[in-house]
Amino acid sequence: MNITLRVWRQAHGAPKGGMQTYQMQDVSPDMSFLEMLDLLNEKLTVEGIEPVAFDHDCREGICGMCGVVIDGSAHGRGASPVPTTTCQLHMRSFADGATIDVEPWRAGGFPVIKDLVVDRTAFDRIIQAGGFISVNTGSAPDANAAPVSKVDSDRAFDAATCIGCGACVAACPNGSAMLFTSAKITHLAMLPQGQPERWSRVKGMVAQHDAEGFGNCTNIGECAAVCPKEIPLDMISELNRELMHALFKKDAK
Amino acid sequence: MATTTLSPRARAVRSSVAMKALMAVTGLIMIGFLLMHMYGNLKVFLGAEAFDHYAHWLKGDILYPLIPSGWFIWIFRAFMLAAIVLHAASAVHLWRKANAARGSSYVTTNRLQQSYAARTMRWGGVILVGFLVFHLLQFTAQVIKTGWNSGAGPYEMFVVSFQQWWLVLAYALWMVAVCMHIRHGFWSAAATLGANTSLASRRVWNGLAYCVAVLLYVGFMIAPLAVLFGVVK
Numbered sequence: 001m002n003i004t005l006r007v008w009r010q011a012h013g014a015p016k017g018g019m020q021t022y023q024m025q026d027v028s029p030d031m032s033f034l035e036m037l038d039l040l041n042e043k044l045t046v047e048g049i050e051p052v053a054f055d056h057d058c059r060e061g062i063c064g065m066c067g068v069v070i071d072g073s074a075h076g077r078g079a080s081p082v083p084t085t086t087c088q089l090h091m092r093s094f095a096d097g098a099t100i101d102v103e104p105w106r107a108g109g110f111p112v113i114k115d116l117v118v119d120r121t122a123f124d125r126i127i128q129a130g131g132f133i134s135v136n137t138g139s140a141p142d143a144n145a146a147p148v149s150k151v152d153s154d155r156a157f158d159a160a161t162c163i164g165c166g167a168c169v170a171a172c173p174n175g176s177a178m179l180f181t182s183a184k185i186t187h188l189a190m191l192p193q194g195q196p197e198r199w200s201r202v203k204g205m206v207a208q209h210d211a212e213g214f215g216n217c218t219n220i221g222e223c224a225a226v227c228p229k230e231i232p233l234d235m236i237s238e239l240n241r242e243l244m245h246a247l248f249k250k251d252a253k
Numbered sequence: 254m255a256t257t258t259l260s261p262r263a264r265a266v267r268s269s270v271a272m273k274a275l276m277a278v279t280g281l282i283m284i285g286f287l288l289m290h291m292y293g294n295l296k297v298f299l300g301a302e303a304f305d306h307y308a309h310w311l312k313g314d315i316l317y318p319l320i321p322s323g324w325f326i327w328i329f330r331a332f333m334l335a336a337i338v339l340h341a342a343s344a345v346h347l348w349r350k351a352n353a354a355r356g357s358s359y360v361t362t363n364r365l366q367q368s369y370a371a372r373t374m375r376w377g378g379v380i381l382v383g384f385l386v387f388h389l390l391q392f393t394a395q396v397i398k399t400g401w402n403s404g405a406g407p408y409e410m411f412v413v414s415f416q417q418w419w420l421v422l423a424y425a426l427w428m429v430a431v432c433m434h435i436r437h438g439f440w441s442a443a444a445t446l447g448a449n450t451s452l453a454s455r456r457v458w459n460g461l462a463y464c465v466a467v468l469l470y471v472g473f474m475i476a477p478l479a480v481l482f483g484v485v486k
Contacts (some may be wrong), residue, residue: 008360019360023475072363101361108354129261173367175354192322200261207264215354216269218374219441219449221366234449241447243270252261 001027001091004099005040007052012114019101029092033076034066036091037102049220050135053115057111060229061088064163066168073094074167074226078082085165085228105170111175120166122212123180129208130201131184156190158185160170162217162228168223179223181209182239183231189242202242208235227242269350270445272343277442279340284435284465286333291472294411297485298476301408308407341382348375370433371441377434384427415480428473432466439465 003024024043027036034056041051045159047197057065064087070076078093094100102116110118142245160183168179185202188194194201216234224233246252265271293311297303315325344392390396392410397404399420412444414420439462449455479485 006349006360027392029257069359069361072359073365099483103359103361106359108356108357110356171365173355173372174351175356178349190369203261203265205271206268207259209260210268210350213354215351216273217445218351219369219444220371222364225365232455233454234445234451235456237444237447237449240270240274242444243265243268244447247271250290 001029001094001096003036003091003094005099005103006099007116008103009052009115010104010112017115031091032059032087032096033070033089033091034087039089051153052105053117054112057088059087061085062163063210064165065163067105067167069101069105069170071101074105074170075165075228077226083167083226083228083230084193085163088228106133106215107166107169107172107175109175109212110166110169120164122214123166123177124162125212126177126181126205126208127184130197130204131188133188134198135193148191148211152190153212155180156187157182157189159190159231159235162187162227162231167226167228170225171222172215172217173185173222174218175213176217176223177209177212177214178217178236178239179227179231179233181205182235185239185242186235189238197251198242199246199249202239202246203252206239206243271290271349271401272337272347273445273486274341276343276347277445277476279443280438281338282336283340284335284439286336287435287473288465291469294473296406297411298479301406302407305406313322335380344375344378344416349479368437370437374434374437376442377430379465381427381434382402383460384430388427411476412480412485417479421477421481424477425474428470432470436462436466 001024002147005022005024006019007022008017009020022044024036024040027039030045031039032046034054037052037054037195044051054068055065057063059066061084066085067075070086070089075084076093077083078090080090080093080245082245094167104110104112105118106112107118109122110120113119162180162183166177166180169175169177172179185205188201219236221233224231259267260371285450293307312323314322317325318424320328336414364372387397391399392407392416395410400417405413417425440458443461445459446456449458476485
C-alpha cells in the first residue's frame with residue numbers, strides 16, 4: 001500500500017505545531033497503525049529527521065496508553081463502525097493511496113508534550129480524588145465472601161473495562177472527561193467494597209474533574225461512539241444521579 | 254491543577270454537574286409552559302368569545318381570593334423570567350468553561366454521533382431569545398402592531414396577524430428553532446437528571462424528545478395556518 005500521511009509535529013515545549021506530510025511506500029495491509037508509524041520513524045531516522053513521538057505500550061488494546069486522532073476520529077477506525085484502540089487498527093482498514101491525518105488528543109486538560117504525545121496525568125489526579133477503596137491488606141479474601149448480584153457485577157465490570165485512554169475527552173466538543181469519570185464512579189458504586197466511600201468519592205472526583213479544566217457534558221454522545229471499550233453514555237447519567245444523591249449525604253462535607 | 258480551600262461538597266455544589274441540573278430543571282419548566290401555551294392557542298378554534306374569555310381569565314382572578322385579583326399573572330411572569338434567566342446564565346457559564354476546555358481545534362473532524370440540533374443548542378438558544386423579545390413586544394406589550402389598532406382583543410390580534418403570510422412564515426421558522434432546541438434539550442435534561450439508565454432508555458428518551466418537539470410544532474403551527482387559509486376568521 002502507498003499512503004500519504006499528514007502528521008501533527010510539535011516540538012517539546014512549543015506552544016504551536018503544524019501538519020507535516022510524509023509519503024509511505026510498501027506499507028503492509030497487515031500492519032497495525034502503530035507499526036506503520038514505526039516504519040515511518042525508521043524512514044525518518046535514516047533520512048536524519050527527528051522521529052514522530054507517540055505513546056504506546058501493550059499494543060494489545062488493553063493498556064490505554066496509545067491513542068491518536070486519525071482522520072478526525074479518536075483512535076481512528078477506517079471504514080469500520082466498531083470502535084477500537086489505535087494499536088488494534090490495521091492498515092487494511094484504509095484504502096490504497098489514501099491520505100491519512102494524524103493528530104494528538106486535543107483538550108484543555110490534555111496539553112501536548114511533543115508531536116502526538118499528550119499529558120494525561122489529569123486522569124491520575126481525578127482517580128486520586130476518590131477512585132479507590134479502602135481495604136485491609138494481607139491475604140486475598142475468600143471468593144464470594146461479599147455477595148454481589150449478577151446485575152450489579154455485570155454493570156461494575158462493564159464500567160471497569162475503561163482503560164483510561166482519554167479518547168472520550170479527545171472526541172468531546174466540550175473537552176469533557178465525564179465518560180471516564182462516570183465509568184470509575186459506576187464501577188465502584190455498584191460493588192459492596194465501594195460503599196463506604198461512595199458519596200465522598202463522587203463529590204471529590206467531580207470536583208477534581210472540573211478543577212482540571214475539563215468541560216461539561218452536553219449529552220451529545222461523541223465520547224461513547226469512540227470509546228474502544230464501549231462504555232455506554234448512560235454511565236454519565238449514573239454519575240449525575242450519584243452526585244445529586246451525594247449532595248444530600250453528610251460524607252465529605 | 255487548581256488548588257482550593259473549599260470542601261469537596263462545596264466544590265460539588267459548584268460543579269458543572271450541579272449547574273447542568275439547574276439548566277435541565279429550568280428547561281423542563283419552559284417546556285411545560287410551552288405545552289400549556291400551545292393548549293391555550295388551540296382555543297382559537299372555539300371562536301372569539303372563548304379565546305378572549307380564556308385570555309382575560311389568565312390576567313384576571315386565578316387563585317383569587319387567595320391572592321388579589323390580577324396578581325397571578327405577574328407572579329407567573331416573574332417565575333418564568335427567573336427560569337429563563339437561570340437557564341441562560343447557566344448556559345453562558347458552561348459555554349465559556351467548555352470553550353476553555355476544548356483546547357485547540359482539530360485539523361480534521363469526523364462527527365460520529367452529534368445531531369444538528371445538539372450542535373446548535375448554544376447559538377440556537379441565543380436566536381430563540383431574540384425572537385422571544387419580538388414575540389413579547391408584539392403580543393404582550395403590543396408595541397409592535399402587526400396590522401391591528403389599539404384596543405384590539407386577543408382574538409383579533411391573532412387573526413389579523415396571521416392573515417399575513419410573512420408572519421406565519423417567520424413563526425414557522427422560529428418554531429423550527431424552538432423545536433430543534435427542545436429535541437436535544439428534552440433528552441439532555443432527562444440524561445442530566447439521571448434518567449438515562451440503559452441503551453434502551455436512551456432510545457426511549459430520544460423518542461420522547463422527538464414526540465414532544467413534533468407535538469409542539471404541530472400544535473403551535475396549526476392555528477396560524479388555519480387563519481392563513483381562512484378556516485379561522
